Amino acid sequence: MPRFQPGDTVRVLDLGKPGHVRIPFFVRHKTGVVERHCGAYANPEELGYGRPGLPPIDLYRVHFRQDHLWPDYTGPANDTLEIEVYDHWLAPA
């Protein structure tokens, strides 16, 4: 059972983790809404170093408002962005 469901509000953590991570800086500390659960996959942060990355980790697509990601965003307020985030980078918000 995934920890989050579509519609849940979540915050992206900043784990301060060095090396191969699949989370760009621009979504760290930002709040968004889970769009879907994408399944569970071997942890790429382990795979990157030749380790098995098991057990698999839940992956979600998270929906953000652009004007929240970029306070100086110049486009319309209804512009959005979706990005995949692994469970361990998320907290309930």
Added chain:
Amino acid sequence: MPIPSPVPPSRFSADAVDPKRPVVEGHDGADYYALMTEALHKILLEKQLLAQGDTDRVIAALEAPNVTWGARIVAEAWRDAAYAERLVADGSKAAAELGFKIKEAKLVVVRNTPALHNVIVCTLCSCYPRSLLGQPPWWYISKNYRARTVREPRAVLAEFGLDLPADVEVRVHDSNADMRYLVLPMAPEGAADWPVEKLIPLVTRHMLVGTAVA
């Protein structure tokens, strides 16, 4: 007399690199990698770990997928509303119905509507549905496209010749992990009645990435 090693690109040297230094696009170090790849290939052939032609076969397999495969899927969705629904519900499964096996990840199809325009980018590398569309174009891999599409998508789209009105939501999809994305563009007027062969040439790579519309 040992052969001297080629000089590796500067970013791998022990010299400290300024992290704020502007990124230079291009082939910094390409000669080094080309040379090292060539050398490794030669050794593998000499040791008979690879046969002549093995590499060519792999490259041919990598290069077989192309834009017309994605176009075929879009054409089907334009002609058949039920197929379009299946495509949005499970992209990989719907692609398989037409004989296209998405090998690297799950395919997520995002549908454009009069109120929504989707555009795909991979900020972290260049994730792209290669087993369906082949290798990504140079601009998709460029650091410019990757950095700017998440930051100022409308400016990037305008540079591709696509000016969208403010009441159309622009939704950027950062393809950064285990999914691969394909945009389902809106069909041209009357497309539902046209044969597939007539529709396929209308679907460009730019439409499938979301940097153009039909």
